[in-house]
Amino acid sequence: AMAGGLEPDLAALRRELSGPAALSVVIALIAVAVTFLIWRFVQGRRSSRKAVLLLGLCDAGKTLLFARLLSGRYRDTQTSITDSSATYQVSRDKSTSVTLIDLPGHESLRLQFLERFKAAARAIVFVVDSVAFQREVKDVAEFLYQVLVDGTVLKNAPALLIACNKQDVTMAKSAKLIQQQLEKELNTLRVTRSAAPTSLDSSGGPSQLGKKGKDFDFSQLPMKVEFVECSARGSKGEEGDADLEGLEKWLVKVT
Amino acid sequence: LLTAPLPQERGGNNSFTHEALTLKYKLDNQFELVFVVGFQKILTLTYVDKLIDDVHKEFRDKYRNEFQQKGALGLLNGTFDFKDDFMRLLRDAEESSRVRAPTVMKTFEQSLKSQKTVKCMIETRGEKPKEKVKNKKNKGSKKEGTEAAAAPSKASGGDKQPPASGEKEELTKDEILQKNREEFFRRHMKAGEKSRSPKPDTQKEKGKKPRVWDLGNSNAKVLDYSNSATNGSAEACPVEEFDPDMALGDKNREPGRLYDLEYESEDEAEEEKVVQNTSKPSAKKGGLGGMFGMLKGLVGSKSLTREDMDPVLEKMKDHLIAKNVAAEIAVQLCESVAKKLEGKVMGTFTTVTSTVKQALQEALVQILQPQRRVDMLRDVMDAQRHRRPYVVTFCGVNGVGKSTNLAKISFWLIENGFSVLIAACDTFRAGAVEQLRTHTRRLNALHPPESHGGRTMVQLYEKGYGKDAAGIAMEAISYARNQGFDVVLVDTAGRMQDNAPLMTALAKLIAVNAPDLVLFVGEALVGNEAVDQLVKFNKALADHSMAQTPRLIDGIVLTKFDTIDDKVGAAISMTYITSKPIVFVGTGQTYCDLRSLNAKAVVAALMKA
Numbered sequence: 001a002m003a004g005g006l007e008p009d010l011a012a013l014r015r016e017l018s019g020p021a022a023l024s025v026v027i028a029l030i031a032v033a034v035t036f037l038i039w040r041f042v043q044g045r046r047s048s049r050k051a052v053l054l055l056g057l058c059d060a061g062k063t064l065l066f067a068r069l070l071s072g073r074y075r076d077t078q079t080s081i082t083d084s085s086a087t088y089q090v091s092r093d094k095s096t097s098v099t100l101i102d103l104p105g106h107e108s109l110r111l112q113f114l115e116r117f118k119a120a121a122r123a124i125v126f127v128v129d130s131v132a133f134q135r136e137v138k139d140v141a142e143f144l145y146q147v148l149v150d151g152t153v154l155k156n157a158p159a160l161l162i163a164c165n166k167q168d169v170t171m172a173k174s175a176k177l178i179q180q181q182l183e184k185e186l187n188t189l190r191v192t193r194s195a196a197p198t199s200l201d202s203s204g205g206p207s208q209l210g211k212k213g214k215d216f217d218f219s220q221l222p223m224k225v226e227f228v229e230c231s232a233r234g235s236k237g238e239e240g241d242a243d244l245e246g247l248e249k250w251l252v253k254v255t
Numbered sequence: 256l257l258t259a260p261l262p263q264e265r266g267g268n269n270s271f272t273h274e275a276l277t278l279k280y281k282l283d284n285q286f287e288l289v290f291v292v293g294f295q296k297i298l299t300l301t302y303v304d305k306l307i308d309d310v311h312k313e314f315r316d317k318y319r320n321e322f323q324q325k326g327a328l329g330l331l332n333g334t335f336d337f338k339d340d341f342m343r344l345l346r347d348a349e350e351s352s353r354v355r356a357p358t359v360m361k362t363f364e365q366s367l368k369s370q371k372t373v374k375c376m377i378e379t380r381g382e383k384p385k386e387k388v389k390n391k392k393n394k395g396s397k398k399e400g401t402e403a404a405a406a407p408s409k410a411s412g413g414d415k416q417p418p419a420s421g422e423k424e425e426l427t428k429d430e431i432l433q434k435n436r437e438e439f440f441r442r443h444m445k446a447g448e449k450s451r452s453p454k455p456d457t458q459k460e461k462g463k464k465p466r467v468w469d470l471g472n473s474n475a476k477v478l479d480y481s482n483s484a485t486n487g488s489a490e491a492c493p494v495e496e497f498d499p500d501m502a503l504g505d506k507n508r509e510p511g512r513l514y515d516l517e518y519e520s521e522d523e524a525e526e527e528k529v530v531q532n533t534s535k536p537s538a539k540k541g542g543l544g545g546m547f548g549m550l551k552g553l554v555g556s557k558s559l560t561r562e563d564m565d566p567v568l569e570k571m572k573d574h575l576i577a578k579n580v581a582a583e584i585a586v587q588l589c590e591s592v593a594k595k596l597e598g599k600v601m602g603t604f605t606t607v608t609s610t611v612k613q614a615l616q617e618a619l620v621q622i623l624q625p626q627r628r629v630d631m632l633r634d635v636m637d638a639q640r641h642r643r644p645y646v647v648t649f650c651g652v653n654g655v656g657k658s659t660n661l662a663k664i665s666f667w668l669i670e671n672g673f674s675v676l677i678a679a680c681d682t683f684r685a686g687a688v689e690q691l692r693t694h695t696r697r698l699n700a701l702h703p704p705e706s707h708g709g710r711t712m713v714q715l716y717e718k719g720y721g722k723d724a725a726g727i728a729m730e731a732i733s734y735a736r737n738q739g740f741d742v743v744l745v746d747t748a749g750r751m752q753d754n755a756p757l758m759t760a761l762a763k764l765i766a767v768n769a770p771d772l773v774l775f776v777g778e779a780l781v782g783n784e785a786v787d788q789l790v791k792f793n794k795a796l797a798d799h800s801m802a803q804t805p806r807l808i809d810g811i812v813l814t815k816f817d818t819i820d821d822k823v824g825a826a827i828s829m830t831y832i833t834s835k836p837i838v839f840v841g842t843g844q845t846y847c848d849l850r851s852l853n854a855k856a857v858v859a860a861l862m863k864a
Contacts, residue, residue, distance in 0.1 A: 081289075082287055107624075107625070107626045108625060111624055112620060139627070142628065188633065192633045195632055195670075196632070197667060197851045198850060
């Protein structure tokens with residue numbers, strides 16, 4: 001009877017011991033798995049850079065360019081107040097695709113959206129309005145400067161294309177002229193910006209753009225910069241196709 | 256509409272006026288749509304709100320698939336043939352507003368009043384209801400305020416005057432008298448109570464007890480000056496022991512030396528950490544909070560409603576106000592954030608609090624980075640090329656630090672190699688010109704002409720006290736042009752924003768001299784006053800200028816920033832009101848205490864609990 005009494009006790013005891021032990025092992029395994037998943041998720045977000053950003057001032061033609069690249073058709077667009085993203089098939093035979101992200105150019109919004117998407121950028125298309133360029137050269141240079149001195153952009157060094165849009169208009173400036181003017185303006189800007197009073201919490205000042213002593217040149221940047229002329233509207237008006245060959249070729253090259 | 260209120264966080268109320276049009280809009284945050292109805296300002300259309308709601312519902316239901324499945328491509332490629340539906344909805348709305356028959360006046364029989372009196376009469380008499388009751392008796396009843404009293408009072412009135420129409424015949428006089436007597440007694444009882452109730456209050460107050468202070472109980476005797484003998488006589492004062500050690504404090508101090516304020520550098524490190532934390536993706540942070548939070552919020556596809564957000568927004572509003580943001584701006588900001596988030600679908604692992612905080616943080620950063628950044632050096636170089644001086648005017652209320660910051664800015668400009676002419680247009684305050692002269696002397700000592708190729712970097716242009724400021728400014732600018740100075744800094748007298756003649760004088764100075772930059776100097780300690788100051792300054796500048804596009808304030812200099820720890824709300828208030836950037840931040844009284852604003856750091860300090 002004693003042995004009989006002990007038996008179920010021992011069995012119960014063994015069950016008790018194995019119960020919490022097994023439970024704790026299971027919990028530990030789940031925790032490890034969850035941590036591993038979270039780590040992969042965060043890693044994935046950081047390392048996958050499959051996005052091509054469309055940046056530029058207001059009314060540069062980013063949203064129309066976006067629409068043309070994706071659908072080939074002309075659409076009436078309004079000032080964007082939020083980003084739009086879609087996957088773009090880079091070329092018909094290969095199956096590589098990138099995510100095209102069209103960011104708003106409005107002054108209050110542009111930096112905020114740039115912050116959000118700059119880490120995921122593999123390439124940046126900076127759209128410039130070639131017609132209004134003479135008037136806007138300072139604003140264009142300022143925005144370009146802000147993009148170029150950004151820490152994440154300098155670290156990742158995504159390929160940069162400066163798309164001189166609106167070439168269908170006769171008064172449009174050529175890409176060469178735009179390049180020269182931008183280089184001059186950026187040259188002045190880097191002097192004035194580095195001489196500005198330091199910021200409140202004295203975080204590191206603006207990084208130096210290009211080489212000191214020499215005039216600023218786009219070849220001094222760590223990333224590859226190209227200039228291309230394009231027209232999102234197309235020379236035949238709204239019905240015809242857009243002249244985007246240079247842009248599309250560059251996209252193929254970059255991906 | 257798209258370039259002004261929505262991006263700049265003014266989307267609190269949902270209508271926007273532009274020239275002759277009024278635009279009413281509605282945001283659908285779930286699918287990121289904006290519905291706008293425009294109509295002429297002079298029309299008052301009552302059906303607009305309803306129309307927008309109907310259009311919103313129908314559009315969303317009809318094209319729900321395209322939004323949900325195809326995203327941006329769906330928007331691009333889809334054809335949204337909504338015109339017929341829209342016309343139909345518009346017609347329905349117009350008809351519903353038109354079809355409303357003119358209200359027919361109710362007859363007296365239908366009105367509630369007759370029924371009331373009739374009911375009362377039913378209660379008292381139990382006979383068939385009377386219809387006609389004299390109106391003046393009803394008026395008398397209004398004074399009493401109770402319906403039950405109405406009938407007897409009317410009846411009493413009717414009793415006092417012989418009933419003219421004779422309907423009161425059914426109420427016998429005795430009955431009426433009795434009812435009246437009852438009513439009378441009742442009323443007097445009530446009045447008696449009322450008159451009795453204030454009496455005990457006065458009784459309580461009669462015996463005045465000495466007031467007992469919680470913390471000063473021990474000194475009751477000392478505070479008792481009722482004994483006139485001790486009052487005013489010197490010997491009665493207890494002799495205090497004068498302890499020189501206590502008075503002078505630290506024994507080891509050197510006589511005459513002023514010690515520095517100890518400054519902990521941990522705050523800076525903390526601020527930097529906070530800045531870095533906010534730049535990391537916030538999903539992880541939200542995830543931890545969400546996991547330990549309610550299980551309902553874990554799995555996504557929960558859309559935010561106003562009720563969910565209200566308590567959080569209330570808390571955030573109070574937090575902002577505690578951080579010295581002006582009250583009305585905090586309210587408007589929270590409204591705008593609420594409008595932006597209403598109906599939005601939250602992702603997985605996010606709580607309502609974290610979503611709202613994130614949205615508010617983005618809104619604040621957006622406000623602090625307004626339209627065009629003022630790059631003074633760049634503009635000065637431009638003006639240099641055109642051989643004319645760059646004119647900057649400083650305006651503000653009294654005592655905010657105009658002259659001090661003017662000196663700091665001229666030091667900075669000299670360091671960058673530009674020559675400065677200071678125009679002393681403060682002809683009112685005693686010592687203003689001398690103050691600027693001292694600064695000029697000091698700056699010239701720091702940067703002597705020898706080290707800058709023989710030209711004086713700083714010079715003061717003054718004409719003494721009591722003269723017209725606008726005239727002095729004009730002369731100073733032409734002097735600078737002749738002598739080849741690069742920058743002219745014009746110092747004006749401080750003035751209160753509701754001092755109309757002084758505001759007119761300032762507006763005249765700015766309108767006549769057309770400076771390149773008008774800087775408003777405001778101190779960071781200001782609270783709700785900031786709103787009033789900026790609005791009135793801008794209004795004065797706009798009203799008194801003859802030009803089509805008047806020169807308004809172009810930038811803000813935020814001074815005395817070292818006196819606030821993290822109550823940095825004044826920055827938000829000022830940039831929100833003017834939507835102009837904060838160009839400089841003053842953090843002290845030496846020449847090197849000039850900084851530029853770092854939006855993220857300020858917002859981090861603001862959101863820090």
